[in-house]
Amino acid sequence: MFEFCADPSILPDWQWFACYLTSGTHLAFYRSFFVVMLLLAIVAPLALGMGLLGALALRSSFAPVNLLGRGYVNLIRGVPDIVFFLFVPIALGQGIEWVLHQINCPDWDQPVRQGNDFIVCREAKMPPVGASAWARNVYAFSMACVAFALVFGAFVANTLYGAMRAVPHAQVETAEAYGMTRAQAFRRVVLPQMWIFALPGLSNIWQILIKATPLLFLLGIQDVVFWARELGGAKTSL
């Protein structure tokens, strides 16, 4: 990084530290903080969107949609923590490969699961055969984003559903008395007002989301934990 780093043996302490802390791996460590922030920045709106959809499904009076929403929220809330984070990316990855396999290779006659191998034809591999390391990283990262968005979407859906019901009912009735349709009343009265009721829950979920980010490391992404382990030298088997 600095010119004086060329010959480390003769350096005074502070320069030695300056060199040490700007080595290649250290720079990667600093960059990995941005990976965490990027994950937070991507997952937060995704989860909010999923949550809004989930809450609408929970509110819906159309039975299949309602059932779908209830199933989604309760399934994820009922299954213990990290199991889901490890389960979703693998299951989703295999699911995508399986779908691509069905589309691309309809005349493949062997079963997909042979013993302990999951075999799909060459065209169905995700990420594609010969993809660059960078593309692989992006693929793994987006899988992680989907997993996080799914899990936290369920939490958000539950909170927003509660918040929508907390908006005083008189307000909705007033809106309807002014001749608004149900959709209008929802958009103009319920939606803007529910946030204050949702905020404590959302803040809680946000804190949980922050604390869940180190789990990225388990999904094989080179995040802060990965580089801290590299640098700290405390290697235990994963």
Add this chain to the structure above:
Amino acid sequence: MRTCAESFEAYFLRPLGRAYGENLLPRGLDITFCDQLFLIGGGLMWNIYFAVLAVGIGFFLATGVALMKVSENPWLSRPAGAFIFFFRGSPLFIQFFFFYSMFVLLPRAGIDIPLGFTTLTVETRALTTAQVGGLFVLILNTTAYSAELFVGALRAIPKGDLEAADAYGLSGFAKFRRVTWPNMLRLAWPSYTNEAIFLTHSTTLVFLSAFPARQQSGEAFYYARYFVDQTFNPFIAYPLVAAYFIALTLVIIVGFGLVNRRLNRHLPRERRQRIRFRPQYIR
């Protein structure tokens, strides 16, 4: 292929160590469904070990920390607040890493603390094992979370009860033991139940990263990940471990519910607090 009885014999006690079953875990194509069922089930005993000890010890520590936090004296309340913020504000996952790498740096022979008349040697070697070091981190973590709940409960104790205690001439420890503490427990119990459940679930993090599983003896989720690594099939081991944990959760809810009934037995039925399961994973 093994029969189910054989794999029960070979693997159910295997999580205790090599001496208690097969030397090696089943590998590759050799894995049967019963292997997964019993090895993961056997691993559950470590989850129970961690959860019971951490909740049991953390409970008393948390009472102390909560009392420190509500005290008027800033020399007591400040450190308690900092302790709670430290453990609640950072991920348990990172706490494991941090404490493990700290324990590794401790001298292997133990630390000598000269006390003047004698020298006290603190054993440090055990701290790098999950069974001791991991438990240590879990205890501190649950202490912080429960202390926060207890602080809230201490502040919500009905004023009338405390005044009544004063009127009866109770003071100091007698007042605490007979009025303050039972009230605190009663108010905090529903959320404390949830805390116990989260703690049980987060015992899955112990072997996940920092602390090594010596002789491949780990907890349920460690084995579940092992099987998924071996078979590339997440659709058996993960649902199994999830089912085990749901069962464990139900046991906790029932057990804590009984205590809750006892704590609330003097109240009219409609003022009793119900326990509601509010899942909120990851800490």
Add this chain to the structure above:
Amino acid sequence: MWYFLVLLLFYLFLTWLSERGFGALSTRLSRGQATAEGARLRRGAAA
């Protein structure tokens, strides 16, 4: 060890920052609401 200490501090900082952020946001959203906090804000504005 030091790297993990850095991580711990990073997460503590993030937590602290978001607690403050949510505090500010909550004040902002309470404006004009028919809640105790909203009423308190209105009184403050009138005084």
